[in-house]
Amino acid sequence: xxxxxxQYYPGHSPLHxxxxxxxxxxxxxxxxxxxxxxSFAGLAVFAAAAVVAYALSGVPASWFWRAFRPLLWLVxxxxxxxxxxxxxxxxxxxxIIHLSWRGLELAAFLSLRLVxxxxxxxxxxxxxxxxALTDGLAWLGRPLRRLHVPTDELALMxxxxxxxxxxxxxxxxxIMRAQRARGADFRRGGLRERAKALVPVLIPLFVLSFRRxxxxxxxxxxxxxxxxxxxxRLHPLRAGAGDAVLLAMTAAVITAGLLV
Amino acid sequence: MSAARSGAARSGAAPTGGTSLPGMALExxxxxxxxxxxxxxxxxxxxxxxxLESGGTLALLGASGSGKSTLLQVIxxxxxxxxxxxxxxxxxxxxxxxxxLQRQVGLVFQTPELQLFASTARExxxxxxxxxxxxxxxxxxxVDEALQLAGLPAAEFGDRHPYALSGGEQRRLxxxxxxxxxxxxxxxxxxxVSLDPATxxxxxxxxxRLKGAGVTLVLATHDVDLAWALCDDxxxxxxxxxxxxxxxxxxxxxxxxxxxHHLREPFIVDLWRRLGRDPALAPRTAAEAADALS
Amino acid sequence: MSALASDTALPLLDIxxxxxxxxxxxxxALAGLELSIAPGEFVAVVGANGSGKSTLARLVxxxxxxxxxxxxxxxxxxxxxxxxxxxxxRDVGVLFQNPENQLVAECVEDDIAFGLENLGWxxxxxxARVDEMLARFHLQDLQFREPHLLSGGQKQRTxxxxxxxxxxxxxxxxxxxxxxxxxxxxxxxxxxxRLRDEGLGVLYITQEMDEVLDADRVVALERGSVVYxxxxxxxxxxPELVRRLGLGLPPAGELALELAHRGRRLEPxxxxxxxxxxxxxxxx
Numbered sequence: 123x124x125x126x127x128x129q130y131y132p133g134h135s136p137l138h139x140x141x142x143x144x145x146x147x148x149x150x151x152x153x154x155x156x157x158x159x160x161s162f163a164g165l166a167v168f169a170a171a172a173v174v175a176y177a178l179s180g181v182p183a184s185w186f187w188r189a190f191r192p193l194l195w196l197v198x199x200x201x202x203x204x205x206x207x208x209x210x211x212x213x214x215x216x217x218i219i220h221l222s223w224r225g226l227e228l229a230a231f232l233s234l235r236l237v238x239x240x241x242x243x244x245x246x247x248x249x250x251x252x253x254a255l256t257d258g259l260a261w262l263g264r265p266l267r268r269l270h271v272p273t274d275e276l277a278l279m280x281x282x283x284x285x286x287x288x289x290x291x292x293x294x295x296x297i298m299r300a301q302r303a304r305g306a307d308f309r310r311g312g313l314r315e316r317a318k319a320l321v322p323v324l325i326p327l328f329v330l331s332f333r334r335x336x337x338x339x340x341x342x343x344x345x346x347x348x349x350x351x352x353x354x355r356l357h358p359l360r361a362g363a364g365d366a367v368l369l370a371m372t373a374a375v376i377t378a379g380l381l382v
Numbered sequence: 383m384s385a386a387r388s389g390a391a392r393s394g395a396a397p398t399g400g401t402s403l404p405g406m407a408l409e410x411x412x413x414x415x416x417x418x419x420x421x422x423x424x425x426x427x428x429x430x431x432x433x434l435e436s437g438g439t440l441a442l443l444g445a446s447g448s449g450k451s452t453l454l455q456v457i458x459x460x461x462x463x464x465x466x467x468x469x470x471x472x473x474x475x476x477x478x479x480x481x482x483l484q485r486q487v488g489l490v491f492q493t494p495e496l497q498l499f500a501s502t503a504r505e506x507x508x509x510x511x512x513x514x515x516x517x518x519x520x521x522x523x524x525v526d527e528a529l530q531l532a533g534l535p536a537a538e539f540g541d542r543h544p545y546a547l548s549g550g551e552q553r554r555l556x557x558x559x560x561x562x563x564x565x566x567x568x569x570x571x572x573x574x575v576s577l578d579p580a581t582x583x584x585x586x587x588x589x590x591r592l593k594g595a596g597v598t599l600v601l602a603t604h605d606v607d608l609a610w611a612l613c614d615d616x617x618x619x620x621x622x623x624x625x626x627x628x629x630x631x632x633x634x635x636x637x638x639x640x641x642x643h644h645l646r647e648p649f650i651v652d653l654w655r656r657l658g659r660d661p662a663l664a665p666r667t668a669a670e671a672a673d674a675l676s
Numbered sequence: 677m678s679a680l681a682s683d684t685a686l687p688l689l690d691i692x693x694x695x696x697x698x699x700x701x702x703x704x705a706l707a708g709l710e711l712s713i714a715p716g717e718f719v720a721v722v723g724a725n726g727s728g729k730s731t732l733a734r735l736v737x738x739x740x741x742x743x744x745x746x747x748x749x750x751x752x753x754x755x756x757x758x759x760x761x762x763x764x765x766r767d768v769g770v771l772f773q774n775p776e777n778q779l780v781a782e783c784v785e786d787d788i789a790f791g792l793e794n795l796g797w798x799x800x801x802x803x804a805r806v807d808e809m810l811a812r813f814h815l816q817d818l819q820f821r822e823p824h825l826l827s828g829g830q831k832q833r834t835x836x837x838x839x840x841x842x843x844x845x846x847x848x849x850x851x852x853x854x855x856x857x858x859x860x861x862x863x864x865x866x867x868x869x870r871l872r873d874e875g876l877g878v879l880y881i882t883q884e885m886d887e888v889l890d891a892d893r894v895v896a897l898e899r900g901s902v903v904y905x906x907x908x909x910x911x912x913x914x915p916e917l918v919r920r921l922g923l924g925l926p927p928a929g930e931l932a933l934e935l936a937h938r939g940r941r942l943e944p945x946x947x948x949x950x951x952x953x954x955x956x957x958x959x960x
Contacts, residue, residue: 253782278780285780285824288822296496300491303488303560304510304513304560305485305512305514306509322499322509325499326498326499329495329545337777338777341770341772341780342790343765344765345790345791345838347794348762354796354797354798355793355802356789357786445858550725576854576855579883579885580724580923580924604858644857644859644862646858653931653952656953668931669934672931672935672937672940675956676935676939676940
């Protein structure tokens with residue numbers, strides 16, 4: 123039932139209290155720096171920063187693991203690809219497989235970098251409610267409004283989409299159950315047959331979703347929503363001293379990471 | 383396999399309007415179930431035990447979230463009991479006939495739109511029988527019979543688009559889709575929700591006819607009055623546990639159990655008590671009550 | 677317009693000869709609708725599935741444009757004009773049947789705030805109003821709960837709190853209890869009863885005949901037209917009409933009808949258990 127993305131972990135850690143905008147900026151520049159710098163020493167600095175952030179977040183390790191698990195295959199694949207196909211003088215060769223020290227080193231570096239990146243990204247999503255995150259993104263995207271990009275409307279759309287993911291999953295489960303109760307079997311047969319069996323599942327799901335969209339739009343209008351209006355917020359974005367500290371520390375970490 | 387054969391054999395005879403449908407005995411022995419993905423794994427069902435004889439009618443009452451829907455899904459085999467067992471006609475999950483028996487358990491879900499997907503009513507109802515491997519003539523006969531039973535005669539409704547039907551008609555079409563598989567045990571999850579009083583009466587009449595035909599019925603509902611009119615047995619669930627199970631006695635014990643679970647007594651039972659008559663002898667329907675009072 | 681708005685003696689809703697047809701439909705969903713409601717009045721609206729009850733809620737709430745009307749005033753705003761409809765949306769709250777499809781935000785308090793955010797209230801004022809609503813609908817413990825983790829009754833209470841967070845003068849409730857269990861139903865009914873005491877005009881759409889009994893008046897719809905408007909007992913004293921409309925009587929009334937068929941006529945027609953018991957005992 124859980125979406126395979128790092129979910130928000132409700133809490134009151136210093137990181138939870140920070141402005142989503144500063145968190146987003148910090149994570150973005152860290153990610154860029156992480157890719158600019160290609161040495162183990164630099165990676166070690168960023169990894170240390172990520173571990174400190176993780177410790178400050180107060181999020182249990184199991185939540186991090188849950189966010190991380192779906193990406194494990196990506197890390198594994200990166201590692202394998204580098205080990206098997208990287209350049210360098212091979213010390214071991216069988217068939218098309220050539221292992222080299224250079225290849226092993228590159229594989230370790232790239233997969234570790236991916237792990238650090240995911241860790242940093244998860245700190246953001248685990249300590250920031252999705253709505254605050256979309257609000258922050260909408261604010262950061264404001265310059266785009268000049269190009270007539272409806273950033274606030276997009277942010278609201280994303281919030282609503284996130285809100286309805288669990289509902290849709292429950293609904294899809296119910297539809298499949300109703301059809302299993304009438305003899306459908308979604309586990310039998312080849313890929314083609316399974317795909318065909320899903321068509322009758324998607325039809326009611328779509329019909330219900332369109333009706334939901336209609337009713338939801340009506341309920342929003344009944345509460346005075348109109349596209350293009352200027353909305354205020356119950357929780358306005360507010361940057362404080364903590365955000366200044368965060369950005370200063372991010373700058374320090376990046377400087378250290380790039381210079382070591 | 384055996385279901386397919388017996389189905390084909392039965393439909394070989396002329397459709398009889400369902401009057402010869404047999405029932406099925408149901409027994410739950412210490413059934414327990416927990417949703418794996420629940421935030422906090424509190425069991426949805428705990429040690430649920432009751433028995434319902436073939437042709438019996440059971441009202442399943444309880445607050446939202448008390449486990450009514452879960453129990454229906456476990457009985458149908460969509461979820462597997464992690465403790466205890468569901469016995470169908472006395473057979474347990476390990477026995478050879480069990481799968482075939484499970485296919486003769488029909489389950490109608492609460493939201494009809496979740497169950498409809500084909501482009502005509504006829505096609506939608508045919509979905510189940512086709513999965514049973516019946517011959518096309520047998521499927522056709524079963525579809526016509528089921529549509530008739532559900533009060534949607536094929537000549538008038540067969541070619542209509544399911545989504546173009548009214549709410550009440552959709553509800554009955556979803557029922558027809560299950561009836562076409564000739565269930566011997568029919569499980570209904572909140573069939574009366576969002577229906578106007580006339581449509582509710584029509585649906586109740588259809589269920590009464592199925593009861594008369596000998597089909598075993600389990601009716602999960604919040605409508606105590608309709609449940610009282612249709613069901614002889616009562617099962618009240620409270621947070622996944624059985625609060626009471628057995629013949630629906632309208633005596634003081636029954637009143638106490640209902641009150642303890644935010645359920646009111648059936649109107650007629652309440653009336654009988656206030657008139658100083660024995661509530662245990664309260665009739666089931668307004669017509670019977672009027673006979674007794676006039 | 678301002679003169680109308682300040683005069684509380686005038687009806688909150690004043691609608692006559694209103695027509696509405698859904699795009700692509702062959703018949704009017706509302707055909708010559710007549711309706712009025714005064715402050716503090718609780719009017720029940722009944723009718724079979726598809727008789728136009730939900731369409732009525734949409735029109736009265738300023739959410740759809742009437743095709744035509746002789747008069748269509750909601751809280752002093754003309755529903756025939758675009759501006760009037762937008763103004764009406766602020767004064768007339770609408771609570772829909774399916775609570776699942778009304779909650780937009782990721783937690784209870786953010787959802788209650790949604791309407792006020794749209795109106796551009798100051799954050800401090802929103803905070804105060806949201807806290808007031810949380811207390812009033814007993815939602816404090818659920819303040820940060822995500823909508824999909826709420827029970828049906830809790831969802832509907834949250835939706836009602838969100839609708840009423842905007843200060844309203846009239847409220848339309850579209851079968852708000854249909855999907856709830858008895859406990860959830862009692863919660864919503866109690867909340868609705870308090871609103872009437874606070875002077876709001878309440879239009880209560882329902883399929884439950886026993887919920888009609890407490891209304892000041894009842895309006896019955898058939899194919900988009902009003903076929904009865906008046907006292908509650910007046911409607912139920914016409915059993916043929918009630919049957920034709922696809923409705924029913926409250927259980928006591930149904931039983932009294934059965935008795936009448938058997939030659940035992942109770943006058944006046946009892947509609948509650950109490951009335952039925954009294955009538956049966958005096959008739960003895």
